[in-house]
Amino acid sequence: MTLQVPRSVRQAMPLAREVVEHIAIDYGVCIRPVPMRRIDTHTGKSEIIDVPCGATLETVCPSCAKRNRQLRMAQCREGWHLETEPVITPNQPSEHQRHLVELRADLQAWRDAAQAAGEPTEDFDGAITDLDAEINAAGLRGNVLGRSVPKRTRSTRRRQDAPDLPKRKRASTTLGxxxxxxxGKVYRPSMFITLTLPSYGRVRDGVPVDPEEYDxxxxxxxxxxxxxLIDRFVQNLRRVAGYDVQYFATVEPQRRLAPHLHMAVRGTLPRAEIRQIAAATYHQVWxxxxxxxxxxxxxxxxxDEKAGYVDPDTGEVLxxxxxxxxxLDADPDAKPLHVIRFGPQMDVQGVLAGSKDADQCIRYLSKYLTKSIGDAANPADAAQAEHAARLVEALRYxxxxPSCPNWLRYGIQPKNARAGMRPGCCxxxxxxxxxxxxAGRRVLVSRKWSNKTLAEHRQDRRAWVLEALGLSEEEAADPHRYTWRPVSxxxxxxxxxxxxxxxxVAERQRWRAAMQRLQARAEGRTLQDLSATSAADRGRAA
Incomplete structure (x- = not known):
């Protein structure tokens, strides 16, 4: 006899697929893996390998977002209080890179010869453009011949409404x-700086008191x-500090939905000077x-296919x-479109290596990395939802x-204009x-922060886990042994x-059991004691 389950009860039952995803998240498994086919060139064996999606937002993949947050915390901790100078030695060019640059030299010579003979050079120009892109994709920075279009320059004279900054002689060091x-104990303190934007109107609980008066x-x-503005602040900070200041910064939203900056800085300066630098920092949008x-x-x-965008009534080209x-350059009375400055509210803390304050600041720096800036607005709060909607509407046009379609609204063709552009639809x-x-990066890390790239930090963590678990890294022995291709x-x-x-999940269970055995052995406890402690911790968390 089959037991009939009422429909209302069945609808309340959890979906099996969702249960699997919840378990995967508990074990740190990516829930949106990308299947790739790995082929062993030695044996011909083919197998499907799941590659983590690498998402940084919790709403997309909580496991990958958490892993990325932990990686950033490790990067911040490792570079904040260095006591030795980081040394970055450029890699030697590979044979492929040398071949591409030599081919670029040949193309340039043929193009110059064609131009001297009065022959068309369009084919050479297209080939050179494609080759420059291939050179950058091969791992070379910059352009072979430098900037192809001259950079627009403007007067560097400071605005009259901004205070001047002192300039110290630059020392070739990154240490404070x-x-x-x-x-007799020696201390090397660093800083934790928080900078905010100015007020746009009175707010209460993160929403404007009067939305009509809010700017x-x-x-x-x-x-x-x-x-x-952040770039300008770093330039001014290095100018005043007199050394190559290194930083790890994150951009997070305030309750009023304005972005603000948290910055871990190696070395220290007087608080008065930091306030002076923030007050003197501005950016003009020309x-x-x-x-x-x-x-x-x-x-x-x-x-118009030939002229670009034209006036719908007169046919005049925009x-x-x-x-x-x-x-704008020819107008002596021209003013910048916008001038952005920091607000008066700021916070500067001195931090010592290994202190509780340092750990707390690192957690604070990475607190919101798994969330988008728009998540700061609570959709269940009608006032906050309306505040976010008003800001989005202000951004619409x-x-x-320079390439935004909204320039058409103001009578200007966007840079690299193309058919189909429409204001309000960027x-x-x-x-x-x-x-x-x-639209900028949420994490800003200076080049000499930890003397490692993020990929190198990720590889360090992977190597530590493999060594702890006693697993072999087959790819390390011969990186060309395997070929990878997407799965259709x-x-x-x-x-x-x-x-x-x-x-x-089963693989993670085996790894977790192996790590527990290693931890028990290191602490001189039995596996049963460790399991009992873990069960007690889970019970308290529940």
């Missing part, structure tokens, strides 16, 4: 000063150009004016981006870059609700996702 205590237009432009709407609604510029900048990150105007949907030997997740 040391201080000797009366007992959403300025808030939107500040968010768009916040990354440039873009064409975007305050007067020229085209709106259905009255929009029309695309000025290109370069022409608009030329007109704000140009986010696909840039800045216009998406989850970014709220900030039509291949039938790929197991279902649930099966692959359960296999990964």
């Amino acid at each position: 000063r040391t201080f000797t205590a009366p007992d 959403y237009a300025r808030a939107a432009r500040d968010a768009l150009h916040f990354s440039k 873009w064409p004016a975007a305050d007067r709407v020229v085209y709106d609604g259905d009255h929009l510029p029309v695309w 000025p290109t981006w370069d022409q608009a900048l030329d007109a 704000e140009p986010c870059s 696909r840039g990150k800045a216009h998406k609700p989850e970014h709220l105007g900030y 949907r039509n291949e039938r030997d790929v197991p279902p996702l649930a099966v692959r997740l359960l296999r990964a």
Whole structure:
């Protein structure tokens, strides 16, 4: 006899697929793995290997986001209080890289010869452009011949409303000063700095008291150009400090949805000087004016294959981006589109290596890395949801870059204009609700922070786990032994996702048991004692 389960009870039952995902998350397994086919060139054996998706947001993949956060914490901890100078030695060029540069020299010589003979050079120009892209993809930085288009330069004279900054002689070091205590102990303190943007109106509990008086237009432009302001602050900080300041910084949202900066800085400066640097830091956005709407609604510029965008009534060609900048350069009374500065609120803390404050600051730096900036707005709070919607609407027609389609609204062709552009429909990150105007990197790390790249930090963690578990790294012996290729949907030997997740969970269970045995052996306890302690910890957490 089959027991009939009422429909209401069945609907309340958890889905098996969701249970598998929850278990995978508990064991740190990626829930969106990318299947890849690995072929052993020695034996011809082919197998499906799941590659983690590498997502950094918890809403996409909690396991990968948590792993990325832990990796960033390790990177921050390892570089913050270095006592020896990091040494970065460039890698020697490979034979492939040398071949590409030699081929680039030949193409340039043939192009110059064709130009001297009066022959067309379009084919050579296209081949050179493609080769330059291939050279960069091969692992070489920069352009072989330098900047192909001259950089626009403007006066570097400081604004009259910004205080001047002292400039110290630069020392070739990345380490801060040391201080000797009366007992002879030497300390090398560092700093933890928090910088915010100015006020746009009174707020209470993260929302404007009067939304009509809140300056959403300025808030939107500040968010768009916040990354440039950070670059200026680092330049000024190094200028005043007198040494090559290294930093690890994260950009996070405040409750009012404005981005702000947390920065771990190697070395220390007086708090008064940090405040002076922040007050003197600004960034001017020298873009064409975007305050007067020229085209709106259905009255929009029309695309012409030969001329670009033209006026829908007169057929007059709209000025290109370069022409608009030329007109801005030629105007002696021109003013920047926007000037962004930090707000008066800031915090500077001195931090010592190995202290509780250092650990707390590292956790604070990485606290929100697994969440997007838009997650700061609680969708269940009607006031916060409305505040976020108003900010997104203010960003809708704000140009986010020289190539933004919103420039058509103000009578200017965007850089690299193409057919189909429409104001208010830019696909840039800045216009998406989850970014709220900030399209820059969430983690900013200086080049000499830990003397390692993020990939090298990841490899260190992997090597430690493999050594602890007694596993072999087959790829290390011969990196060319395996070839990899993507798996198409039509291949039938790929197991279902649930099966692959359960296999990964079983593997993690074996790893976790091996790590527990190692921990018990190191602490001189039995495995039963360790299991009892872990069960008690889980019970307290529950």
